[in-house]
Amino acid sequence: RDEKITLSHGSGGKSSHNLIEGVFAPAFSNPLLDAMDDSATFNIVGTNPRLAFTTDTYVVSPLFFPGGDIGRLAVHGTINDLVTSGAQPLYLSAGFILEEGFPIADLRKIVGSMAESAKEAGVFVVTGDTKVVQRGKADGVFINTAGVGLAHPTWQPGQNRLQAGDxxxxxxxxxxxxxxxxxxxxxxxxxxxxxxxxxxxxxxxxxxxxxxxxxxxxxxxxxxxxxxxxxxxxxxxxxxxxxxxxxxxxxxxxxxxxxxxxxxxxxxxxxxxxxxxxxxxxxxxxxxxxxxxxxxxxxxxxxxxxxxxxxxxxxxxxxxxxxxxxxxxxxxxxxxxx
Amino acid sequence: RDEKITLSHGSGGKSSHNLIEGVFAPAFSNPLLDAMDDSATFNIVGTNPRLAFTTDTYVVSPLFFPGGDIGRLAVHGTINDLVTSGAQPLYLSAGFILEEGFPIADLRKIVGSMAESAKEAGVFVVTGDTKVVQRGKADGVFINTAGVGLAHPTWQPGQNRLQAGDxxxxxxxxxxxxxxxxxxxxxxxxxxxxxxxxxxxxxxxxxxxxxxxxxxxxxxxxxxxxxxxxxxxxxxxxxxxxxxxxxxxxxxxxxxxxxxxxxxxxxxxxxxxxxxxxxxxxxxxxxxxxxxxxxxxxxxxxxxxxxxxxxxxxxxxxxxxxxxxxxxxxxxxxxxxx
Ligand SMILES: Nc1ncnc2c1ncn2[C@@H]1O[C@H](COP(=O)(O)OP(=O)(O)OP(=O)(O)O)[C@@H](O)[C@H]1O
Ligand SMILES: Nc1ncnc2c1ncn2[C@@H]1O[C@H](COP(=O)(O)OP(=O)(O)OP(=O)(O)O)[C@@H](O)[C@H]1O
Ligand SMILES: [Mg+2]
Ligand SMILES: [Mg+2]
Ligand SMILES: [Mg+2]
Ligand SMILES: [Mg+2]
Ligand SMILES: [Mg+2]
Ligand SMILES: [Mg+2]
Known part of the structure; x- marks a missing residue:
């Protein structure tokens, strides 16, 4: 079989699900990942405090759109995956892939709106990375944010907790x-x-x-x-x-x-x-x-x-x-x- | 001025330094980022435990090379940025950007070597994300890993701590x-x-x-x-x-x-x-x-x-x-x- 990645593997729908279940989940399998929640939640040492940890990469096109841009999305999306797991968002990382030739003025705008949305939400970008690839090997800017939050002390996320009557x-x-x-x-x-x-x-x-x-x-x-x-x-x-x-x-x-x-x-x-x-x-x-x-x-x-x-x-x-x-x-x- | 991103902005050398100091650091500025260490280290609540948090994106070409591949690199590099900050590596995130048409067999190899290197080093990939972009908008696979570690209880990283005689x-x-x-x-x-x-x-x-x-x-x-x-x-x-x-x-x-x-x-x-x-x-x-x-x-x-x-x-x-x-x-x- 000569299978290739298709755009539907990135849809978030059925093919994404199958790719994750077929390739990533079995290879990386461990109890925290296996829960397949929006964030992993765990105790660092002993019992307290519980942390939440999540990541998303943003490849949206166009980079600027009515109501936002890739920078705002990269902050909000990762905050929301922490929140969804019952956590209080605290710190973000920011990993940039830049395409050769990308205008630095546009980069400043994107970074400015990331900074602004982080400030609005009371989170801090505390670590980052910047890579550049040749023209034609990316599409302007891709951004990964990972997020660390303080998990809820007792409430646990879980898609398996629905009950009749809810x-x-x-x-x-x-x-x-x-x-x-x-x-x-x-x-x-x-x-x-x-x-x-x-x-x-x-x-x-x-x-x-x-x-x-x-x-x-x-x-x-x-x-x-x-x-x-x-x-x-x-x-x-x-x-x-x-x-x-x-x-x-x-x-x-x-x-x-x-x-x-x-x-x-x-x-x-x-x-x-x-x-x-x-x-x-x-x-x-x-x-x-x-x-x-x-x-x-x-x-x-x-x-x-x-x-x-x-x-x-x-x-x-x-x-x-x-x-x-x-x-x-x-x-x-x-x-x-x- | 009509400045553009050049490949040297990704070199890790002088231009990278200038881009980070000129664009990212001022926008995101906060005490944890300003330290510009390989990882940010902080206390989540109160005084203990201290955590370390770091990120790197991997865009290496070719994806497979003598002695390793992008997957091993993505695990080792992020572990080493935690270690460099005196921390014990614990958990990784994995964010993939896949190019449409990429062979799933190659993806399995890469994911397999990530899983293997994580296991060898005693760390766990606990959360991930998978995006796909059209053919010609990326270059096979790009991987971001962020890492969370348990920071050294007392030792602090810092490039500013060198003394004559060291x-x-x-x-x-x-x-x-x-x-x-x-x-x-x-x-x-x-x-x-x-x-x-x-x-x-x-x-x-x-x-x-x-x-x-x-x-x-x-x-x-x-x-x-x-x-x-x-x-x-x-x-x-x-x-x-x-x-x-x-x-x-x-x-x-x-x-x-x-x-x-x-x-x-x-x-x-x-x-x-x-x-x-x-x-x-x-x-x-x-x-x-x-x-x-x-x-x-x-x-x-x-x-x-x-x-x-x-x-x-x-x-x-x-x-x-x-x-x-x-x-x-x-x-x-x-x-x-x-
Ligand atoms: N490449 C991967 N490796 C390991 N786990 C992955 C990978 N991609 C996704 N996952 C896991 O699969 C689950 C679903 O991921 P998905 O990205 O669809 O969730 P989401 O971030 O909430 O959605 P979106 O990315 O649309 O915002 C999560 O538990 C995530 O950690
Ligand atoms: N886009 C960015 N936003 C915020 N901070 C950044 C960004 N890129 C790099 N940094 C910060 O600049 C410093 C140097 O980053 P750099 O990536 O060169 O370090 P490194 O990961 O040790 O090296 P390498 O990436 O070559 O492994 C780090 O403190 C990092 O957090
Ligand atoms: Mg998400
Ligand atoms: Mg989600
Ligand atoms: Mg780096
Ligand atoms: Mg590094
Ligand atoms: Mg380093
Ligand atoms: Mg996701």
């Missing part, structure tokens, strides 16, 4: 990031002002923990692969079903319109400032109220619930009263979205 | 990595079997700490920019002079020969398994003995000493009895060495 909360409208990038990329005949939703979610999640704490069963930022992929992963690893109400899922009308024209499903599109929260049924309203009070959660909605069967599946009750299976993202309609 | 120890022959890459890259008419020296130095440095502990004034792995650049940075930040004895500097004869043919100076060539140790004069022999007992330090040599002036300069007493100023690397004779 509610699914989504912190706001989906698809803005992916569509903003798509529209910035192609000179499409669509006149809209869709902006990336890129944002750091540490204070939103802190408010949620303050309100309902241990009733949170799972947190997950629906980035590559979107809400559909993220929920499928949860359903699979918890052996439950998830039923969503299409009418309850917030989507900006411009995004819905663009998706129709482009033949995309907002549920598989990447977000960079949204959180999916799985919370026990009896605490759902309290969680909703707490999130809605936060500026980044004003449009939070309860979009569905967890059922015991059919195990590993996600369903959508459509607006027109039907029911359809919602799969993970297959293929990659929007390569290099982050 | 001795400079080098753990073995220099230039092997750079020349191995160079020869693998070009189909040169040079018949040699130079192998990369890539190796994890945690046990060598542990043996050194056990022998002379606080008498170690500075540790540094002479990677990009080589021994010449590394010692210049120390001399500058400690306001001292360093005098080296050319005859004392170990260089394999094949490397010396290749350097002569290629017009390169072994002192500016990258190493991936060597350590420079600055130790107080009276403990130099004990340090030498301890390092020579270790398999990775058998050829350790005392290559020079620290003087009070002229401040910020490095000199070489040449084999023919002359004296020349040894500058940082200028330009980039060997792009993408790591």
């Amino acid at each position: 509610k699914v909360l989504l912190s706001g409208p989906i698809g803005d990031h992916g569509i903003a990038i798509m529209l910035a990329r192609e000179a499409l005949e669509i006149e809209t002002e869709v902006q990336s939703d890129t944002a750091p979610l540490h204070t939103l999640v802190a408010a949620l923990f303050a309100a309902v704490g241990d009733s949170i069963h799972c947190l997950k930022d629906p980035t590559r692969g979107g809400v559909a992929t993220t929920l499928n992963e949860m359903a699979l690893s918890s052996d439950v079903a998830i039923a969503l109400d299409e009418h309850a899922i917030p989507v900006h009308s411009e995004v819905r319109g663009a998706c129709e024209i482009l033949g995309l499903d907002p549920l598989t599109i990447a977000n960079e400032g949204k959180m999916l929260v799985i919370v026990s049924g009896e605490k759902a309203d309290e969680a909703l109220a707490a999130m809605r009070k936060h500026p980044l959660g004003r449009e939070t909605a309860i979009i569905g619930s967890v059922q015991s069967s059919p195990e590993g599946m996600v369903f959508l009750r459509t607006d027109i009263g039907g029911m359809r299976v919602l799969d993970m993202l297959v293929g990659d309609p929007l390569p290099r979205i982050c | 001795k400079v120890l080098l753990s073995g022959p220099i230039g092997d990595h750079g020349i191995a890459i160079m020869l693998a890259r070009e189909a040169l008419e040079i018949e040699t079997e130079v192998q990369s020296d890539t190796a994890p130095l945690h046990t060598l440095v542990a043996a050194l700490f056990a022998a002379v502990g606080d008498s170690i004034h500075c540790l540094k792995d002479p990677t990009r920019g080589g021994v010449a650049t590394t010692l210049n940075e120390m001399a500058l930040s400690s306001d001292v002079a360093i005098a080296l004895d050319e005859h004392a500097i170990p260089v394999h004869s094949e490397v010396r020969g290749a350097c002569e043919i290629l017009g390169l100076d072994p002192l500016t060539i990258a190493n991936e398994g060597k350590m420079l140790v600055i130790v107080s004069g009276e403990k130099a022999d004990e340090a030498l003995a301890a390092m020579r007992k270790h398999p990775l330090g058998r050829e350790t040599a005392i290559i020079g000493s620290v003087q009070s002036s002229p401040e910020g300069m490095v000199f070489l007493r040449t084999d023919i009895g002359g004296m020349r100023v040894l500058d940082m690397l200028v330009g980039d004779p060997l792009p993408r060495i790591c």
Whole structure:
């Protein structure tokens, strides 16, 4: 067999999942990695304090887009993977790959917005690295950020903790990031002002923990692969079903319109400032109220619930009263979205 | 001004230094980054334990070379930046950028050697990320590793701690990595079997700490920019002079020969398994003995000493009895060495 990497291996959807499960996970296998959470959490020595550690590389194209740039994304994305694991983000690393010929003025802008977003979120870039490759061997700038945070003292992340009766909360409208990038990329005949939703979610999640704490069963930022992929992963690893109400899922009308024209499903599109929260049924309203009070959660909605069967599946009750299976993202309609 | 990134910005030498000092350091400035050590070291909460955190991105070409591959390098390099800061390496992250069309069999080999080198060194890859870019937008595979370690409880890294009378120890022959890459890259008419020296130095440095502990004034792995650049940075930040004895500097004869043919100076060539140790004069022999007992330090040599002036300069007493100023690397004779 003469298999090659394809763009779908980077989609965050089914092929990404298969590549990680088939190549990386078995080779590196250890209990911390095997959990396959957004961050690894561990005690350095003895029992305290627990730390969280995560990484993401950013290859978004274009580098600058409505609502942000690769620098903001590289700070927010890694903060959010710490937050998703219940941690307080503290320190970031920054590894740059620069293409020969890249304008230093653009680099200054990107570094400036990284610095600004780090400051806004109260995290520090404490270590870095800078490599250069020949013209044509990269695409302007790629950035890796790794993040270290102080993990929650008791709460553990885990996609396998969903229970029948849990509610699914989504912190706001989906698809803005992916569509903003798509529209910035192609000179499409669509006149809209869709902006990336890129944002750091540490204070939103802190408010949620303050309100309902241990009733949170799972947190997950629906980035590559979107809400559909993220929920499928949860359903699979918890052996439950998830039923969503299409009418309850917030989507900006411009995004819905663009998706129709482009033949995309907002549920598989990447977000960079949204959180999916799985919370026990009896605490759902309290969680909703707490999130809605936060500026980044004003449009939070309860979009569905967890059922015991059919195990590993996600369903959508459509607006027109039907029911359809919602799969993970297959293929990659929007390569290099982050 | 219309400045662009050039390959020398990635050399690890003077231009890299200027780019970091001119663009990254001022934007991100904070006490941990400002130290400009190989790792940032900090206490997470309260006073204990101290952690070390570092990152490097690997863009070496070719991906496979005599003595190693990008995967081994990505594990060893980050381990060594933790070790250089006096830390015990614990956990790594792994961020991959894959080019569309890259053979999955090659990826498996690289991931396999990362896993193997991590295992050999007792560290764990606990979190990762995988991105794919279109054909022609990367060069096969780029890998970022960040590392978290347990910092030494008392010893602090610092290039500013050199004192007149200190001795400079080098753990073995220099230039092997750079020349191995160079020869693998070009189909040169040079018949040699130079192998990369890539190796994890945690046990060598542990043996050194056990022998002379606080008498170690500075540790540094002479990677990009080589021994010449590394010692210049120390001399500058400690306001001292360093005098080296050319005859004392170990260089394999094949490397010396290749350097002569290629017009390169072994002192500016990258190493991936060597350590420079600055130790107080009276403990130099004990340090030498301890390092020579270790398999990775058998050829350790005392290559020079620290003087009070002229401040910020490095000199070489040449084999023919002359004296020349040894500058940082200028330009980039060997792009993408790591
Ligand atoms: N190359 C890799 N090696 C080891 N583990 C990996 C690798 N790539 C991904 N993983 C692991 O797979 C899981 C999913 O990774 P993924 O990057 O999809 O998550 P994410 O960062 O939350 O999403 P996104 O990258 O879209 O923001 C994580 O647990 C991650 O640590
Ligand atoms: N893009 C960046 N942003 C912030 N700090 C950076 C950046 N690039 C490098 N640095 C900092 O500059 C210093 C020197 O970095 P450099 O990469 O040269 O060190 P190194 O990793 O020891 O060498 P090498 O990369 O050759 O192995 C380190 O303190 C590093 O944290
Ligand atoms: Mg992520
Ligand atoms: Mg995530
Ligand atoms: Mg580096
Ligand atoms: Mg390094
Ligand atoms: Mg170093
Ligand atoms: Mg990721």
